Amino acid sequence: MSLQNIMENWSNYRRGAEEGGHHKYEHRWGMAINLDLCIGCNACSTACYAENNLAVVGKSRFAKGQAMHWLRVERYWDESQNKSSSVTPDYPEEGASFLPMMCQQCNSATCEPVCPVAATYHTPDGLNAQVYNRCIGSRYCSNNCPYRNRYFNFFSYYESSWPEPLNLQLNPDLTVRDKGVMEKCTFCVQRIRAAKDKAKMADRKVQDGEFTTACAQACPTGAIVFGDRLDETSKVAKLWQQHEVKLGVYKQHKQNPEKRGYRIFEELNVDPSVMYLERVRDTGI
């Protein structure tokens, strides 16, 4: 992909976004994450390690922020709950705020145009893809990701992460990444690929629910819903519609502004493919 190509695609996209989107997408994979159901249990993130050959980096590298967790569950306190706060009350009056955070598969991703070698690009599935073989490790993309969802291989983790026979667990459907390469959540692209192949062989369309991502499959409360936004019958498309969240905009104009759907950093006009549903709290006790 030449620079000219990238520029062309980018301006096409920008022009298209204003006119309702120009891409001839086959699919637009997306998610809906109900924060009222998220209990912060980490089943999703561990499932991601198991599915995607994520390296375990150990304590000292974790301390340097080099953990490779494509999906991390963040935990926040309200200002008054924070330990350094001297604001009363002395105790939190409600639970924490949990947030499963993975690549938001932005449709106008800020990581894409800065890649000098087009290792990160947009697929006709609406995914923000990373081509490991092209990546030269400039790390511009991770600098530009507002969500901090890109993870760089500072070391050859394969040398230490899977001492024999732990290496036998590695998923052969995707690679183990080497030093100098950027990596990130792919929405389990290997599962998407398998489902598309299977559908093609059966001469039919991919059906909603016939496969899902590792995180969504594990989630004990079903907080994470994955699917094709273009398939209007899909669970995820219905949720987006129900909560009046649209792609291709930087500000939602909801008929009912109380609907719970929102996208994080939408105002940056990155057009993320992940919709969160607001956490609910019963505070009248």
Next chain:
Amino acid sequence: MSGKLNRREFLKALGVSGAAGATLAGCDLPSTITLEEGKEEVVSYFMPEEYVVPGVGVWYASTCTQCTAGCGIHGRVREGRILKVEGNPDAPVNAGKTCQMGQAGVQGHYNPDRITSPMMRDGGGLVAISWDKAEAMLTEKLAGASGDRIAWVTGTVSGHQRVMIENFMEATGAKHHYVHEVVNNRVWESVCQDMLGDANARLRIDKADVVLSLGADFMGASSSPVLYARQYAEFRRGKRGTLIQVEGKMTMTGGSADLWVPIRPGTEGALALGLANYLLRKGDVDGSVVSAELRKRIDEFTVERAAEITGVSGDRIQRIGKVLRDRRPSLVIPGAAVQGQEFGYQATAAIMALNILLGNVGKTIEPGFDVPLKQLQAKTGGTGDLVRFAENVKNKQLDVVLFYGANPVYTAPIALGFRDFLGSVPFKVALSTFPDETVMQADLVLPVASAMEDWGTHMAVNSGEQPVLGVQQPLMEKLYADTRGFGDILLGMLKQKKPDTYGQYADFYAYLSNALVAMKDSSVSVQTTPKAFWEEALQNGQVGVKAPVKKFAVKTFDVQIPDHQADAEFPLALMPTARMGLFDGRHANLPWLQESPDQIAKVVWDSWAELHPITAAKYGIKEGDLIRIESANGAITTTAYLFKGMHQEAIAVPLGQGHSDYGRYARGRGVNPLTLLDARVDAKTGELAMYATRVKIVRTDETKDIVRLGASDVQMGRGFVRTVSVDTLRRTEGA
């Protein structure tokens, strides 16, 4: 593979229905690919063994053994390797879902620090020996010991593992079986037995409108985290139930609470009585459902008195009382901190009484199933057996001890005196997959195949709406030829003792398939032939068991809840909290779980001590200071973590770390708070009062960085997680 054939059907035809093929060695290759039939492709190694198709994953059903919940799983096997575990959608416990411990099961199987051959103690260390020698040693020692001096120490066991242990005990005359689990529900079970007539009463969080959890981390370190998380999801989805969590340390479950209230740990029973008093006084509940003595006791526990004991304000108690009055049915659940007191049974009974008053019994607490196959039911573990075992060890009552699925050298408090005396047991046998602390003390070590290489069956204590016997089948060939399945090891011993009974079984697989087929009439299966029944059991990973629902016989009695007493020498209550992930320490050897941040503190790869900032300030402690935590029995030193979700009179140290052995990922990392515990027990059940130990803390001059996820604890107004009130939800989504 033709384009016409649906892949799922293809897998079904090849793999799942032929799952038994894993053990049927030497079958011919499918004839369709031989040259004789005129096919032109030369396939040789591309079809190495039956059902192994390069590049094609086959899913086999099995049962998870990472904790005792008994979730059904599907294991993805490709080129003969197990790669990934998913939940079995048909399993009533987990319905297709898994927790992180289940996900990490594969790292136990492929763990680089497994025991690969039998070992015996020679001088100071363990040396590898042959199975013949190991078996001869064991036979000799068992023959030389009288039955009342032979003991098993295991974790919770059910299904045919339990049957095998009991067969073994019968054959050898062994009299003792100690069942030990740190994370347990024993006190609750005995309260259920005494007050409802059913120890296996089932919680139905999904049917409650309000859940009042008194320190119960039911979605985290509980007896069935996935089942309760699923119920919780229904509870939130439907009417948007309200979760009120009252506890001394915010647990993972507390992290999802609508209202979180700190309470002086161990005083939850007083809160329950105070709430009962409030409801009775207001005439909101019918007092005649409880006994006159209990009624009198409740009358004594005014809201003011409860407030004084618990440290929860009277106003707060009344407001919780109002919610319980207005929104029914509710469910009040006691956690580990309630049960783990010297009066734990009394406090738990007080909570059950509150449930009875609120009319929750029969609505959100349902009777268990009357399973006809009693010998397959779970023999649930607790800490009472650990105390009794330690006592017998100290009194030199045991000559041969066999350990399986329990690691008492790690989990036993120093105060039990068990560590010093274990050496005096003449012959200690450890049946284990990993070199844990108990293995390192053993005289004979028998290497057990991993859970993913072994056969077995498991019956969950609570399997939701359908009792099942979960079938555990190998998901791949054994990694180490010299390891043996647990059932095979026991069958080997039984064959020697009772050749007439057990000689007919070539291996445990033969025994198990025979035994399972024999229970066909107790199952819900409609299969008519034994072969079809067995294959169905393997395909489904479980056998549904026909069982009627039991009936409750409610009975109440007086409970005695002591007043709170401050301790000047040891001012803080120690909360040794189990956590989803490392659990009670059994998963400290799995790198994914070590690197997975604690759900609340977000710390990785280490121990820490949670302390309220006000308490810390009293001692001049800052976050990251190393502090020495001293009980009457010993001391540990770990890093202070300041946290407002702690009661000011308590300190919490998570379980899991502090291993002296257990492989490279666990060894020499953090501290084990279990060592500090007093040897005090609950008066009624004999269970260890795990939350009754008091400690003092001393700041050291050293500091240590806490390694954790996330640079900021607050959102700084960026609105990542947005919150909406339940009223808004009711308006927009009609919940």
